[in-house]
Amino acid sequence: MIFQRPEILRPPSEHASYYLPLTSGCSNNSCTFCAYSFTNLGVRDLQDVKDEIDAMSLYMNTRMGLPGQPDIVYAILRRWDGRRVFLQDGDALVFPYPKLVESLQYLNGKFPGLERIASYATPQDVLRRSVDELKALKELKLGILYMGVESGDDVVLQRIIKGATHAEMVEAAAKVREAGILLSMTVILGLGGVQGSQQHAMETARILTEMDPDYAGALTLTLIPGTPLYQEWERGEFELITPFDSLKELRAMVENATFSDCFFSSMHASNYFAIRGSLPADRRKMLAQLNSILSKNDPALLRPEFLRGL
Numbered sequence: 001m002i003f004q005r006p007e008i009l010r011p012p013s014e015h016a017s018y019y020l021p022l023t024s025g026c027s028n029n030s031c032t033f034c035a036y037s038f039t040n041l042g043v044r045d046l047q048d049v050k051d052e053i054d055a056m057s058l059y060m061n062t063r064m065g066l067p068g069q070p071d072i073v074y075a076i077l078r079r080w081d082g083r084r085v086f087l088q089d090g091d092a093l094v095f096p097y098p099k100l101v102e103s104l105q106y107l108n109g110k111f112p113g114l115e116r117i118a119s120y121a122t123p124q125d126v127l128r129r130s131v132d133e134l135k136a137l138k139e140l141k142l143g144i145l146y147m148g149v150e151s152g153d154d155v156v157l158q159r160i161i162k163g164a165t166h167a168e169m170v171e172a173a174a175k176v177r178e179a180g181i182l183l184s185m186t187v188i189l190g191l192g193g194v195q196g197s198q199q200h201a202m203e204t205a206r207i208l209t210e211m212d213p214d215y216a217g218a219l220t221l222t223l224i225p226g227t228p229l230y231q232e233w234e235r236g237e238f239e240l241i242t243p244f245d246s247l248k249e250l251r252a253m254v255e256n257a258t259f260s261d262c263f264f265s266s267m268h269a270s271n272y273f274a275i276r277g278s279l280p281a282d283r284r285k286m287l288a289q290l291n292s293i294l295s296k297n298d299p300a301l302l303r304p305e306f307l308r309g310l
């Protein structure tokens with residue numbers, strides 16, 4: 001498990017955070033659509049993590065650098081406001097628990113004014129931890145976990161080798177909520193292909209309801225060359241849905257998922273059309289926007305392909 005500092009991939013809402021790597025890659029590097037499916041998990045040495053936290057602290061207090069730290073550390077620090085930290089990488093919650101606790105304690109010791117620490121987590125990472133362990137992390141300011149759920153349809157989850165079932169993801173969400181940690185989840189429009197589109201949309205609406213996250217984001221499937229799903233598509237074994245069909249899936253999710261209070265958006269650059277709002281409060285407005293664009297059926301109203309991104 002060799003550690004190499006990862007590229008910065010983070011949720012849009014973590015744009016102002018300091019990006020502190022604990023791992024590289026993802027422990028569940030099997031999902032057939034994902035760029036992480038090329039990577040192996042790397043686990044960082046605890047002393048390295050502490051050395052970087054020391055460098056962060058020295059710089060924020062004195063604007064001086066420590067030898068041995070890469071330029072990226074200071075590039076991030078120059079624009080950091082000292083409030084939030086995002087733990088890299090694809091599922092930093094997999095970092096061995098005692099080391100994770102020690103890292104967060106060290107970080108809190110150096111930055112007592114820190115407001116929130118965030119991380120990506122797989123459902124498996126969460127299920128591995130007890131609620132008390134998650135609560136202990138919450139005490140150490142782990143305030144939000146970002147989880148890629150992708151689909152609520154077990155057929156899709158199995159086909160993309162997600163490594164977790166619908167039921168397991170619902171169980172993981174319940175643990176996160178019980179620990180008092182915010183949950184942000186993402187789902188992927190189009191992941192069921194043409195054949196599985198309707199079932200993917202309805203089962204995803206169901207898992208959104210059952211997981212009842214604080215934040216939910218819809219992305220639209222973008223095939224990455226070299227991934228197993230891309231190869232399936234090249235062989236004709238997977239058929240992409242149309243942009244307007246992706247909006248029909250989105251409409252089915254907004255219409256059928258019920259939430260306590262969730263900020264739901266399709267603002268991600270992969271989407272053809274952006275909606276955002278609180279559900280259930282803004283459901284009617286969001287459905288009206290989707291119905292309007294679907295009835296016009298005008299491709300000029302969609303984000304052009306060349307502006308879509310991962």
Ligand code: SF4
Pocket residue numbers: 026027028029030031034035036037090091122148162
């Ligand atoms: S768990 Fe997430 S980051 Fe890891 S391979 Fe699957 S989609 Fe990618």
